Structures are given as structure tokens and as C-alpha cells.
Amino acid sequence: MTQEELLEQIYKKDTKAFTALYDMYSKNLYGVIFNMLNDKEESEDVLQEVFVKIWKNLDSYNESKGRFFTWILNIARNATIDRLRSKSHNNSRKNLSSDNFVHLLDYNTSVTSKIDAIGIKTFIQKLKPKCIKLIDLLFFKGYTQQEASEELEIPLGTVKTQNRNCIKELRTILEV
Structure with a gap:
């Protein structure tokens, strides 16, 4: 059965077709979600x-706007971002003991891999204050560039330029 035929059956609310869709895409979507x-x-x-959400919103899929997989991938990505930003997720993360992170240091002894685990913030503190604030919003707090623009009350284009410059400066610091 082709994807088009499968979608036709799903539009008719055929549960067997939906099960086939799940079998076809669940592993890929789970991988994206788990990585986040x-x-x-x-x-x-x-x-x-x-x-x-896919089942309930299938009627909103528009073939002319993109591939079906891209559409469901965006649903997965957005749902994961929503979960990351939720209070319950953030509260559960605050309560983790340090034992949960020991494997990060034991797994790989290279200096590069330890930077993330033991002190990337130390390197970020060496940046200019505007870079520290921007990187904190974008990478540690999960803001979009648009949200950071609104929070910092600066134009979106400025956020994008500063982000590029700050990351470039951080790379320079890490290479030393």
C-alpha cells in the first residue's frame, strides 16, 4: 500500500490504516522525541x-504545502517543545540527583565530551554580557529567536546576528 492509499484510508478513519501508519513512522518520530x-x-x-494529534488533525494536512512526513515530524517536534517548556517537565528535572549524570563523565573521557557535562557555562561566562544573556535564553531556557527578541526588546535580525557572533566567539574560546 502506498502512502497516498494509506492516507486515503486514514481520511476515512480506518483504524487498520492508522495502525499501519503508526508502524511506518513511530520509530522515526520516537527517535526525534527521545533525542530532545x-x-x-x-x-x-x-x-x-x-x-x-495526527488522527484528530489529519484534515489540516495540505499535500501542496509539503510532504506528509515533514508535517508529522513538525507535530512531533512541537509537542516535544511544548513538553520541554511545561512546568511539570521542568519541575521533574530540578529534582534529579547528581547520580543520574555520573554516566556522562564515565562514558567518554575525551575533554571535548566533558565540556558539555562539566562546565560549558564556565566558558560562556567568559563571553560579553549580551552574549551570556542571549545564549542563556536560546540554549538553556529554550526560547525561540523571536521570543528572545521580544524578551530583550531588540529586533529579530539583531538577535540572529548576535547569536552567530556569540557562537563564533564561544568556538574561539573552546579551541584555546
Whole structure:
């Protein structure tokens, strides 16, 4: 059965076709979700939410605007970002003990891999104050560039330029 035939059956609310769709895409979507959340149970929950959204919103898919996989991938990505920004997710992360992170240091002994685990913020503190604030918003707090623009009350284009310059400066610091 082709994807087009499968979609036709799903539009008719055929549950067997939807099961086939799940079998076809669930592993790929789970991989994307898990890479963002890094938590098995939460990733499974989000995956389930994603397929419910796909089922309920299938009528909003427009073939002329892009591929079906891109559409469901965006649903998965947005649902995962919503989960990352949720209060319950943030509160559960605050309560993790340091034992959960020991494997990061034991797994790979190269200096490069330890930078992320033990002190990327130390390197960021060497940047200009405007870079520190921007990187904090974009990378540690998960703001979009548009949201950072609004928070800092500067134009979006300025945020994009400063982001590029700050990352370039950070790379220079890390290479030393």
C-alpha cells in the first residue's frame, strides 16, 4: 500500500490504516522525541500524544504545502517543545540527583565530551554580557529567536546576528 492509499484510508478513519501508519513512522518520530527529551517514559507519552494529534488533525494536512512526513515530524517536534517548556517537565528535572549524570563523565573521557557535562557555562561566562544573556535564553531556557527578541526588546535580525557572533566567539574560546 502506498502512502497516498494509506492516507486515503486514514481520511476515512480506518483504524487498520492508522495502525499501519503508526508502524511506518513511530520509530522515526520516537527517535526525534527521545533525542530532545532524553527520557524513555516521557518520550513514549509524547509519541502517543503526537499520534492522537495526527488522527484528530489529519484534515489540516495540505499535500501542496509539503510532504506528509515533514508535517508529522513538525507535530512531533512541537509537542516535544511544548513538553520541554511545561512546568511539570521542568519541575521533574530540578529534582534529579547528581547520580543520574555520573554516566556522562564515565562514558567518554575525551575533554571535548566533558565540556558539555562539566562546565560549558564556565566558558560562556567568559563571553560579553549580551552574549551570556542571549545564549542563556536560546540554549538553556529554550526560547525561540523571536521570543528572545521580544524578551530583550531588540529586533529579530539583531538577535540572529548576535547569536552567530556569540557562537563564533564561544568556538574561539573552546579551541584555546
